[in-house]
Amino acid sequence: MSLHGDYDPQNIFAQIIRGQAPCYKLYEDEDVLAFLDVFPQSYGHTLVIPKRVAARNILDVDSDSLAKVMTVVQRLARVLVEELEPAGVQVAQFNGAPAGQTVFHLHMHIVPRYAGEKLELHASARAEASLLEQLQARLLRRINA
Numbered sequence: 536m537s538l539h540g541d542y543d544p545q546n547i548f549a550q551i552i553r554g555q556a557p558c559y560k561l562y563e564d565e566d567v568l569a570f571l572d573v574f575p576q577s578y579g580h581t582l583v584i585p586k587r588v589a590a591r592n593i594l595d596v597d598s599d600s601l602a603k604v605m606t607v608v609q610r611l612a613r614v615l616v617e618e619l620e621p622a623g624v625q626v627a628q629f630n631g632a633p634a635g636q637t638v639f640h641l642h643m644h645i646v647p648r649y650a651g652e653k654l655e656l657h658a659s660a661r662a663e664a665s666l667l668e669q670l671q672a673r674l675l676r677r678i679n680a
C-alpha cells in the first residue's frame with residue numbers, strides 16, 4: 536500500500552538530496568531543501584522537503600523535522616507572494632497514491648494561484664528549462680536580498 540511500507544532510497548527526491556539528480560534549488564540548510572517543481576501547476580510552484588529523515592509522508596516524520604520544513608514553507612510562501620503577486624497561494628501535501636502522492640519522500644507544495652487558472656493536483660507538462668532557470672534567478676534575488 537502506498538500509504539504504508541518501506542522508504543525507497545532511490546526515489547527522485549532522495550537522489551536530489553544526495554546530489555545525484557539536479558534541481559532548481561531555492562533554499563537549503565542542514566535540515567531542509569526547497570526547489571522548483573519541474574512539472575509546475577503554476578508559475579512559482581515550489582517543493583519543500585526534509586533532508587535528514589527517511590519519511591514517506593506526514594505520518595512518518597518526527598514533529599521537529601516537520602516544524603523545520605514548515606518554517607521554510609512559510610518563509611518561501613511569503614517570498615513567492617511578494618515577488619510573483621499571485622491572487623492566492625496554496626500549501627498542499629498528499630499522503631498515499633489515492634490522495635494524489637506520486638513521490639514517496641515527504642514534501643510540501645507551495646503553489647501560487649492566479650485568478651482565472653484552473654485548480655489541478657498535477658500538471659501534465661514539464662516546464663521549459665529556460666523558464667525554470669529564469670524563475671530560479673528571479674526568486675533567488677528576492678530570497679538573498
Ligand code: 5GP
Nearest residue numbers: 547558571572573574575629635636637638
Ligand atoms: P506529489 O504528487 O507526490 O504530491 O508531488 C510530487 C511532485 O514532484 C509533483 O508535483 C511533480 O511534478 C514533482 N516532480 C516529479 N519529479 C520531479 C523531479 O524530477 N524534479 C522536480 N523538481 N519535481 C519533480
